[in-house]
Amino acid sequence: MARVRLSVQERREELLRAAVEQIEARGVAAVRIADVASTLGVSNALVLYHFSTKEKLVAAAFAYAAEDDLAQLSKLLGRRTTALRRLRSAVRWYAPTGQAKGWRLWIEGWAAALREPALQEATRDLDRRWKAAIAEVIAEGVAAGEFRCPDPMGAALRLTALLDGLAVQLTSYPGAVSRGRAQEWVDEALARELGLAEVPSSGHA
Secondary structure (H helix, E strand, C coil), rough: CCCCCHHHHHHHHHHHHHHEEEHHHCCCCCCCCCHHHHCCCCCCHHHHHHHHHHHHHHHHHHHHHHHHHHHHHHHCCCCCHHHHHHHHHHHHHCCCCCCCCHHHHHHHHHHHCCCCCHHHHHHHEEEEEHHHHHHHHHHHHHHHCCCCCCHHHHHHHHHHHHHHHHHHHHHCCHHHHHHHHHHHHHHHHHHHHHCCCCCCCCCCC
């Protein structure tokens, strides 16, 4: 059956979706241009026409994978409710116990970024955007008198560092910490950063 002719943007998105799937299945180091091309039944040359190198394809794939999550984050933080409610919703969603990005994909990306400058630039930009969005809402809550936080950006960095670290534990070392305990720690960390009474422990192991 003849393939439907796609626009340039549609073709790029198709290639990026395939690249994300291959990275998740094979890892950054092992994935090849040929793997992405074979998945879609297209030539290696077509993939290279759009991205020129494997490194650029991988960096673009990670950026593409993050856009939906960034859009969801923006939606959660832009709701017409208190800053505290928005922050709690966003942090719970982003946490490794929530519904945010595929953590296995991102752990793979962080490791590969140590060796690949293009990927490092892409992951750094995405990380910066997430922290800036959280810090902005923390500052809004401080201005509205909802809570206290002398350093919104520092708080955003500490919160995301905890979330990322817990993601590594839950993804790479199953059983190292329970999902319930991880969620407790996230809730407690947010409360501490905002000068609120800590959430009572529910007794998870």
